[in-house]
Amino acid sequence: MSDALTSPTLEIDDDPEAFFELSLAEGWGDGAPLLPPTDERVEALLEATALAPSHVIGKLPPRHGAATVELVAINAAMAGVEPAAFPLVVAALEALVRPELNAIALTTTTSSVHPALIVNGPSRDKLRIDYGAGCLGGAAGRGSMTIGRAVSLCLRNVGGQRTGATSRSVFGQPARFGQCFAEWEERSPWPTLAERQGFTREQDVVTLHGSKGNFPVADTNNDDARDLAYMLAKCIAYPLSNYYLELTGDCGQIVVVINPMWAARFGKAFGRVESFQEYLREHAWQPIELWRPANQEVLRKKNRVDTRGRVYLVNRPEQLVPVVAGGLGSLHAMFLPSWCQSEMQSAAVHGATWTADLLDAALDEARALVRSDGADLILVEADAATARVVLRLDVGDETCATGACVMPGEALRPMIADVLARRLRGALEVRLIDPRVG
């Protein structure tokens, strides 16, 4: 049994059905079989991330359970995530805990909404994340099926999301099992979704969208790309969209999944993705007369009706988010409608070695130990390969010229080492250069 892991253990028969029955009895799963989270499986996942098992990614809603990397790995092991894909699960949870995704509301609502994962970057094929035919269900790529499922299991087991108790979703949706697909970047005429969020094409990035489900549309009658986009816009603006319940059209996004054939047509008509988004927004409205009188009254009270009698769905073009994916059948598109009270979040994937971002985050926590005394820690050297970090203590301003108000180096060093070891995986060697000691 591993000394590195701290989660409670259970001894069970080495029998897939016994574990399946246990998972059902304990409420750990989604009704489908899971893999037993043995130490071997969990540690293989942990090896794939630079984060320490005890590092807390955040508190998961609705019950605010602490998502340590170890607990996430246990749930990912049950979902069947392969080690190379584990950093993507971690990144998805980093995005999930950001307040603007509003996951506390997503996990408790009567709506069907659930975080859909959209992946960009060079690892899409290696991780078998689907972006071609059947990418929203049926293609059966291991990455697509297991990564989304791992996030769902974390919400259940770490966040405490339980249908009928903490979650009041009336219908749920198939994607609550987990939804993860990638963008077919090579067939997109525009910058990728991740690039539009400020990342590079070389980065693996996961974007979370609070999606109400999959809304399919089809058309074979329009040869003109603008007419086709016009019809898409009208479909997006369906009259019982959540947007028409809101006080404003300011919040949330709608993902518009466009097949590669249509993407090529749109690319010719709209050279820039922004012009496509603007065109969609310009036509994503309905006349107030479309609604029954009670709806009309409410929409008027909320000032949603403009002087021409139009009720626009959203206020800004960037709320309509095209993503190119799917098979080559040139007649289908899919919307992932918005629950509105949730802002899409993207996070870069970090691998098994430290990145500057991860080290900075760990050092920030260590620096807090001395900054209240007016001192600071300067990074001299950090080597992920040897797990060695060298820091120099800067004792700060004149009021602490002798460094007497900062704790001695021999007491400080183990505290810093503790912080770094909690956040970064590996047997860390931490050296502290203390100018007060010759």
Next chain:
Amino acid sequence: MNAPATPKRRITIRRPTADFAQDRGAPSFELGRKIAGVRVGIRHDGTWRSWQYVARVWAELLRRDGAIPVLLQTGERTGPEGEKTRADLEAWHGEIDCAVSGLGTCGSCTMWSVRDAIGVEAKGKPVAAAICEEFVGHARTTASFLGHPELKVLVLPYPLETLSEAELLPIAEEHYPKFLALIGAAR
């Protein structure tokens, strides 16, 4: 002769669940005096017309009893509008002596009604969350895991939303004294 059964091999697995912190028991508060002269907050989210109607009726009843109703409509929860909502709530907390926060009649609106009620309770002021019967369990669970298991919950019939104003009026009138009693206010 049957061969003896081979004992099954055993494996060790890790438990996948978080250790949820014990629910803390933040205190709830009572007004302990007459409602006259008291500034009573009524929070709604602009979604449920039934609750907006009840709020209007209660505002009139509070004025009749010498209290000062302070209505707040909360807005969006994310983006720039979300910042405005949080600022509005903070300002409202400062303006009121006690409050009712509703309406809990769906999953997220129950959660927000409870969270906004807890925001008042965290300021040491009496408050009740107005929740329809169907969502009371959800409200109590939410209040517990947010550390306020004693949060007062005013239970309203379900559903309210399809009722006419003529049908809502007696419900509003019946539950007004129940609300006052719940927060420890006398008429």
